[in-house]
Each structure stands twice: as structure tokens, then as C-alpha cells.
């Protein structure tokens with residue numbers, strides 16, 4: 001089986017979010033970048049599938065050279081090779097178009113992406129990629145079993161789960177549940193050494209339009225200070241929630 | 249060229265997110281001087297949409313579409329957009345909405361903006377405000393393509409009644425058999441409990457509660473308020489509560505009107521998932537807990553004393569205001 005894992009390179013969860021250049025760009029200074037958590041679950045799932053059924057695992061990122069350490073980390077975790085599409089990932093439509101080219105050229109049976117990324121949080125790329133490639137698609141996927149061409153997957157729905165049967169080729173928008181947190185793999189020394197020798201191919205972007213464009217960023221308005229209510233005066237809290245906040 | 253919405257139904261009845269999207273689409277349609285068309289699949293109760301500004305409803309009745317099927321449903325939305333010459337499609341941000349929207353966008357070769365939180369900043373050029381960086385910031389995004397798909401964040405606009413004389417039309421669609429290769433084989437849904445996704449109020453508790461045996465009062469408080477229950481990540485990791493209650497950046501997002509956090513410290517990853525909630529209340533023994541910086545109302549106190557009193561007082565309040 002030929003597996004592609006999409007890796008988005010995002011600010012670590014504790015990063016302070018600031019903007020520069022008249023609030024038009026994300027300020028990356030002092031920000032630690034990591035593999036998007038949902039993609040880490042997907043990558044580990046790919047490792048499990050490789051060990052169970054045999055598979056070649058390629059990781060891909062659409063981005064600049066600054067994303068290469070993140071791809072190397074994925075190689076150190078166990079991916080066999082990496083592809084970087086050299087372009088600025090400004091728009092979900094554009095990224096999905098680039099990834100669809102990679103998918104077509106590589107004949108992948110299974111593509112695992114994250115259900116959403118921590119930066120743009122669009123939840124856009126996997127679905128658009130499915131649309132462009134005409135592959136089957138499971139989003140918010142929490143369990144995946146593959147037997148030959150047949151797939152049984154579980155996805156989250158509002159208030160529960162749904163079991164779905166489908167077939168390869170397939171695109172997955174994955175999240176925790178594909179594997180558990182305790183199963184995530186941390187690269188060891190040997191992995192890191194081997195990753196240096198694994199192929200990381202840089203390909204140029206193909207022609208595609210940006211359909212959306214961020215004009216500017218804003219930070220939420222400073223919050224006014226919390227109103228403290230004494231624990232001996234719960235009536236006051238109820239009064240505030242009813243008459244001031246109007247939520248009960 | 250009306251504005252198109254996809255009307256999502258559960259057991260034949262439209263959900264609240266759909267009525268919110270209808271209210272929102274109506275306001276955009278008024279700005280653009282046009283009307284709102286909704287497309288619904290196998291929905292039985294259809295009148296309600298007219299209350300929220302939908303002018304025309306296309307009803308698709310097809311037994312092959314009985315269960316949710318993302319690619320097939322997205323294709324129906326595409327066919328409806330083409331029929332209506334709709335260049336703007338507005339979708340919900342429910343789990344199914346998030347599944348469908350990017351498929352609809354790629355089908356229509358449309359730019360797509362998710363997590364939109366307000367009416368467009370301008371309609372020409374078309375600019376919307378959306379959340380980014382896990383609710384830690386907003387972006388003003390321009391969609392430059394001819395076709396546009398936007399997904400409205402939950403509870404971002406609210407319901408606005410706007411009665412129209414809605415017309416209904418049966419809509420014949422074609423189904424691509426390849427899409428039916430994906431089928432639902434089982435649905436496991438908690439019934440009789442308010443889900444985090446649907447809830448207007450969420451009562452959430454953290455490690456400050458010491459152990460799973462202490463959740464009785466949390467359940468009771470939720471019941472009095474008609475709220476869903478939720479928890480912090482360590483609580484579900486420890487197995488005190490089921491995983492589907494874990495909220496935060498790596499758990500479920502919460503965009504309720506009221507979020508009550510009990511014995512939760514307010515770590516950045518927790519707050520990132522609940523920032524979109526309108527009003528936040530914290531109950532914590534430690535006045536230095538970071539949650540107090542994020543909350544609107546707070547009580548510095550012991551949950552084991554505050555929560556039972558709160559339950560009693562709320563019961564009295566509810567009885568009085570019933």
C-alpha cells in the first residue's frame with residue numbers, strides 16, 4: 001500500500017499569536033513550530049498500517065524551506081520519504097490543488113490528513129483534496145481498519161459516532177482516536193540519524209489560483225476584568241447571568 | 249442568483265444551526281437585493297424555514313440518500329447551486345457541515361472560508377471575518393473567486409425571525425453511483441442527553457473535582473440548566489469521564505452562550521477550545537488560576553460548597569421563572 005501523510009507545520013499550542021507588517025502577517029519570531037497534532041495522529045496511524053500490512057509512507061508539505069525540519073521529524077518518526085511543494089501555503093484551495101497533483105503523480109491508495117490544522121483552522125484541505133482527486137473521503141475519522149481494498153472507518157458525529165464502510169483509494173481527515181496519545185512516537189537517536197539519509201524531494205508548485213486572500217489579522221479586544229461574586233452570594237451570580245448576561 | 253443554503257435535518261427536522269444560517273443568509277440576500285433558496289434532503293417538516301427568511305425550498309426525496317453521505321450530499325448542493333445560479337453558498341459548522349463544505353467548494357471551484365463569525369465586512373469585494381489560530385485571532389479574508397462558499401460558526405449570528413411566504417419545489421437530482429460506495433453501517437448516538445455541539449449552555453469540570461465519584465453534582469447542575477456536560481483533557485485521560493466530553497484545542501470546540509468551568513485551571517490549550525463561548529463563568533479555589541483572566545464572572549471558592557448551593561438556588565430561580 002502506498003500511503004501519503006499530509007503534514008502541516010504549525011505554531012506550538014502554547015505560542016503567543018502576534019502579527020507584523022501592519023497586521024498582515026503572522027509574526028514567527030520566537031515561535032516554535034511543530035507537526036500539526038492531528039497530523040501526528042495520522043502519521044502514527046500510517047506507521048501502524050505499515051507494520052501490520054506493509055506500506056510505503058511518504059509525507060508531504062506545501063510550504064517554504066522553513067518547514068523542512070518538521071518533515072525531517074516525520075522521517076525520524078518513520079516515514080520513508082518526504083516531498084515539499086515549494087510554495088507559500090496561503091489558501092486552502094491552493095494547498096489542496098498542489099496536494100492533488102502530488103496524489104495523482106504518486107498513485108497513493110490512502111491519503112491521511114488532519115481534520116483541521118491549528119493555524120488556519122480551516123478544516124478545508126482534506127475535503128477539497130477529496131473533491132479534486134475524486135477519492136472517497138472520511139472526515140473527523142477516529143478509527144480506520146483496512147483489509148485489501150475494503151475500509152471500515154468510524155467518524156465522529158454530533159453526539160456520537162458513525163461506522164462507515166468504504167474502499168480505497170481514500171482520503172482521511174484524521175484526529176485523535178486513529179491512534180491514542182500514548183501511542184504517539186517520539187523520534188529516537190537512530191531515527192534522527194536515519195532521517196538525514198532519507199530522500200526529501202522539493203518540487204515546484206504547479207499553476208493554481210489563490211481563491212482567498214487574508215487582508216489582515218486582528219487580535220480579540222482586551223477583555224474587561226472578571227466580575228467576582230462572593231461564594232456567600234450565589235443569588236448575585238444568578239441575577240447577573242439572568243439580567244446582565246441574559247444567558248439563563 | 250439567490251443565496252443558497254444547505255438545510256440540514258436530523259430525523260426530518262431542521263437543526264438550530266440551519267435556522268441560524270437561514271437568518272444569516274437572509275440578511276446577506278437583503279444586502280445583495282436577492283432571495284434565499286434552501287436545499288433539503290429527505291426532510292419532512294419544511295415550514296419552519298419560512299420563519300427564518302428562506303424564500304424557496306428545493307426538496308430532494310431519494311431513498312439512496314437516507315443516511316448522510318458527504319460526497320453525494322455535496323453533489324446535491326452543487327446541482328442546486330447550478331440550478332439557482334447561486335454564486336454564494338452558506339453552510340453550517342456542525343460536524344456534517346464541516347464535512348460537506350470543502351467538498352461543495354471544490355465541486356463549485358469556489359474559494360471557501362470556514363469559521364465565519366459575522367456578516368460580510370463587504371460584499372464587493374467579498375470579505376468576511378473568520379477565526380484563525382485556534383480562536384486566538386481573527387482574519388479578514390477576501391474571497392476572490394466567482395463562486396464562494398462560507399461556513400458560519402455556531403452561535404455567531406443567532407436566530408432572527410423573518411417570515412416569508414416560502415415556496416416549495418421538488419428537486420430531481422442525479423446521483424453518481426461512485427458516491428454510494430461509501431455507506432453508513434451503524435450509528436451510535438447518545439439519546440436523551442444534550443450534546444456539546446447542540447448545547448446553549450455547557451457545564452464543564454476539571455481535575456479540581458478530585459475523582460469521578462464527584463460528578464453527580466455536575467450532572468445535576470447541567471440538568472437544572474438544560475446543559476451539556478464537558479471536562480478538561482486530564483479528566484478524560486484519567487478515565488473519569490468519557491473522551492467525547494473532552495473540550496479544548498485538542499478536544500471538542502465549544503461555542504455555547506454560557507460556559508461554566510468548575511475546578512479547571514484555564515490552561516491555554518483549554519481556553520483555545522472554548523474561547524468562542526459568549527459568557528464564561530469560573531469556579532475555582534485559587535484566585536491566581538489563569539481562568540479568571542478569561543472569564544466574565546468568577547467565584548473564588550470550593551466547588552464542593554459552591555455547586556450544591558448553586559443547584560438549589562437555580563432550582564428556586566427556575567421554579568419562579570417557569
Ligand SMILES: Cc1cc2nc3c(=O)[nH]c(=O)nc-3n(C[C@H](O)[C@H](O)[C@H](O)COP(=O)(O)OP(=O)(O)OC[C@H]3O[C@@H](n4cnc5c(N)ncnc54)[C@H](O)[C@@H]3O)c2cc1C
Pocket residue numbers: 013453454455456457479480481482483494495496497498499510511512513514515516517518521531532533534537549550551552
Ligand atoms: C499539546 C497539548 C494539548 C492540550 N489540549 C488540551 C485540551 O484540548 N483541553 C484541555 O482541557 N487541556 C489540554 N491540555 C492540557 C492543559 O495544558 C492542562 O494541563 C489541562 O487543561 C489542565 O486541566 P485541569 O484544569 O482540569 O487540571 P489542573 O490544571 O490540575 O487544575 C485544577 C484546578 O482545580 C482547582 N481546584 C482544586 N480543588 C478545587 C475545588 N475544591 N474547588 C474548585 N476548584 C478547585 C485548582 O485550583 C486548579 O486550578 C493540552 C496540553 C498539551 C501539551
Ligand SMILES: Nc1ncnc2c1ncn2[C@@H]1O[C@H](COP(=O)(O)O)[C@@H](O)[C@H]1O
Pocket residue numbers: 006007008009036038039060061062063089092095112113114115116117118120121122123124125126
Ligand atoms: N501546507 C500544507 N501542507 C501539507 N498539508 C497540509 C497543509 N495545510 C493543511 N494540510 C493538511 O490538511 C489538514 C487540515 O488543514 P486545514 O485545512 O488548514 O485545517 C492538516 O492537518 C494537514 O494534514
